[in-house]
Amino acid sequence: MLRILILGGTTEASALARLLAEDARFHPMLSLAGRTAAPAPQPLPMRIGGFGGAEGLARWLEAEAIAAVIDATHPYAARISGNAVNACARLGLPLGSVTRLPWTEQPGDRWQPVESAQAAASLLATETGPRHVFLSLGRLELGAFAAAPQHDYLARSIDAPQGGVLPPRIRFIFQRGPFDGEAEARLLAAERIDLIVSKNAGGTATYGKIEAARQAGLPVMMIRRPEKPQGDVLSGPEEAMSWLARIAGHGRDAPSARDV
Ligand code: NAP
Helix, strand or coil, X not given: CEEEEEECXXXXXXXXXXXXXXXXXXXEEEXXXXXXXXXXXXXXXXXXXXXXXXXXXXXXXXXXXXXXXXXXCCCXXXXXXXXXXXXXXXXXXCEEEECCCCCCCCCCCEEEEECCHHHHHHHHHCCCCCCEEEEECCHHHHHXXXXXXXXXXEEEECCCCCCCCCCCCEEEEECCCCCCHHXXXXXXXXXXXXXXXXXXXXXXXXXXXXXXXXXXXXXXXXXXXXXXXXXXXXXXXXXXXHHXXXXXXXXXXXXXXXXX
16 A cells, blocks of 8 residues: 655645545545644544654655655645655655646736735735725734734634734634635625735635625735645646556656656
């Protein structure tokens, strides 16, 4: 059985976990960073928490005799992907990267590109009239908006923030996606939202708010995607399964990050 590590924390990683759980050729393990207090149940053995950089990851992969790694982390999780490229290159291990295409601006969208949550907050700090801002961001990025305290913020996250600075007028909704467009439209209307700050996550699970913003003519500050190091580019869980099947069939001669 081929020992596999999946770097997860995404819809794609969970879908791949379900496919792998039913396939006797593989002995997979799913790794999460530990950002959410109660992660969704998974059909695979899980490990939780950082490895200790690229070096720690390489040591872990060697100790666990892992034969292939799938990086199915979020498009904005660039550090772990850099570590995966580095560790797999050191050990000569095949690395496949599940890559989610970004959303593209459609007619009717009013996107304003920004570099980061801090950049969005700096722009908001210059606005005098208070606005109702929907922050669709991880809880670690919310502190930036303390720099623009005149606005009312609604933030959605899975868990409550634990300490740290927050803008004074912030309320939370604790929910786990997916979120559909109609429910998002109702939320934006009920909360009288007039601006959204979002990552360009891609995929369908969180696209509802973008559709709802388009329908309502609302502006979206869209945070630029980071450069994310990659191995072999895989379009989704099905392609990841074919890639793994090739590796299972050919041992270490399989395609690897080094050939890209
Ligand atoms: P990041 O900046 O790339 O990673 C920071 C550190 O967290 C890494 O250096 C690593 O620690 C640890 N880490 C990250 N993903 C890990 C994983 N799957 N397993 C074990 N350790 C992991 O990542 P992030 O943006 O903080 O995201 C953390 C997790 O949340 C990822 O699994 C990602 O898929 C998920 N997520 C992120 C976002 C987002 O917007 N960034 C959105 C949804 C889900 P060590 O160096 O100690 O190994």
